[in-house]
Amino acid sequence: MRRIRTGSRATGTLTNAALAAVTTLVAVTGCGVGGSNGAAAQQSVATDAPLKGEITFQTWSLKNDKFTPYFTALIKDFESQHPGTTVNWIDQPGDGYPDKVTSQVTSGSLPDVINLPPDIAHAVAKVGGLLDLTKNVPTLARDYVASGLHAYTYADLGDTAKDSYGFPWYLGTDVSFWNKAMLQRDGLDPANLPKTFDELLSQARTMHDRSGGKDYLMSRPPGLSDIVNSGTTLMSPDGKKFVFNTPAAAAVLDKYTAAFAAGYLPSDVLTSTYEGNSTLFTKQVVAWTTGGGNYIQSTQQSNPTLAPQIIPSPALDTAPLYVQGISVAARSKNLPLALAFGRFVTDNANQVAFIKLAPGFLPGSAASAGDPAYSRSDGTPQGDASVIAYKDMQTAVNFTPPVWTDAMNTNLNQQIALAMTGKESAKQALDNAVDQANQLLGQ
């Protein structure tokens, strides 16, 4: 492959003339073609410089009655510690956040300090849009939890495989939540909740049979997490290709297929009318869902009659790890201030204060990870859920590799749907999904 150059010349043949025309057009039309710039990402920031000036700080759907006072106080605190500085806080709505960040990158208006989850951060880091924090924060590995930092370290970014592009901010995982009344109604023991996928299948069968097919225990199609939970490694050791088409993964798909055919899952689980596990749980069609550690608390507000029926238990098999972090824009015009504010937002004291507003999550700062305050329940189901989340987070795994794109996920979901409806074997579906993912990886 060669870079597009404006000086291509036609050499006489029609083909060359056409190629020259195309390359000229590329230059003329300015289609945004241009390489990524890693130099900005790798620069060293003068951290000893006096802090002054103005920066912009962007959060993701956190400007509300609950969190606004926290951020207002946080920014005021920082500004008073560093006179002559101004932090402009902007918040983006939850929907379409990746698109918003994308447009900010392409228009060169990425905020100086920005809340990015690892997958979006990966896309921005790939084009040199984020500052390498490892290079500029010597205590990074000591200050933040390893799993959180690992989520912002991208093996595919060439020589920078040891670099990290985000301060871990808050970590989350999934807890299982069960509808006690439905379980009891269908003869299941709330004291003997499923711990593995196989136990879930068994109890789903019982619920289906005893309710005459009206109640469901399971209502979500399988995904990448189920494949990982089968003991399958998603990528080759060198991280250059996907290899998840294993017999173990196929066996899990086969189990889902059999359960779907037997009616243990709602029939529309593969269609556009599928409302999602959580909504069906709220409607009490389904007796199991997964959610964050504060799920019961939020349900208490949205559905007070359901909340008392909910009992929590650890996630089935291996719990997923969700990470949110704070990144610094590599092309910030005030890098010293942006870096200092990013560290300030994610230091231990500020993270702990933030997490108090969001029970069920855990700070990404190393100092707070062993805090016994998180491992004590007040005896309520919500308290139990918070403790379960804390314990699970110690072993939770981020299932989705940063190179896993929407297009790959769409392909996988399509293949899974074909397998579950019997149009393809599970092995064939996984082979296809792996082939397509590897093709996309190469693009």
Place this chain on the structure above:
Amino acid sequence: MRSHRPYTPWLLVAPALLWLAVFSLWPALNTGVLSFTNVHTLSGGQFIGLRNYSLMWHDPHLRDAILNTLVFMAVCVPLLTFLPLLLALLVQRTLPFMGFFRTVFYFPVIASAVVVALIWQWLLDDRGLVNGLAEQFGLIHAALPFLTDRWLLLFSAIALTVWKGLGYYMVLYLSALGNVRRELHEAAAVDGAGAARRFWAVTVPGVRGTMALVAVLIAVNAMRVFSELYILGGRTGGIGGQDVSLVMLIQQAASGSDGRLGYASALSVLLFLLTVGPLVLLARWNRRVDQ
């Protein structure tokens, strides 16, 4: 009368030409150019020759997308060319409440495609109104898989499109029917032609130009089918993506922060070529009939 300077006409059409160049010609050219690069949403592209077109050839979804789109067009064009004409003939008459019926038939046109598709989704779902009523009357024992079977979903989307488009094309035919001379009908009637004969011998030739226009419009719209299939079948295009359309493929390829804009551009060029083909055929057919 004062004579105009030679550049005056150009000055008059300059705003329109500028608009056309910036918002039509430039994007079209740029799409063609991008189709030879591997540009992504966030990363710059390199010239990769025909690789996107080669990838397209091996895309497992492309064959389905082309087939679905062509079937969609092949069914929609005749249905939406003739049914609105019949409807226009019905509501053309000056009878009591005809204004009400014309409004009712036109109503789906002004409704949002998304809203219409959502209503149809509710109608055709496994637990929707159609299946519910059919089961109630003992016509079926298990729900018809309108939204999960490949061909049923496609034809459901076609039915929705026809239903939504009837009113719009009916209005086009109403204006065309006004130009068909009544004397021709009267003469044919005097000669003993029945209603069907008068329809084929007088009405159809009288509105043939409008029919050609309608067919072209439908063909173009059918090639660009998106929202009907997207909403009825879901973002992946039905079970396993079997009901994906060409525009859905383009949308899937270009969306997200890892969107493959170069590949999506190549798909767009293909869509353009596939759309131009039927248009040329229709134009030739129209010219031949004229001659």
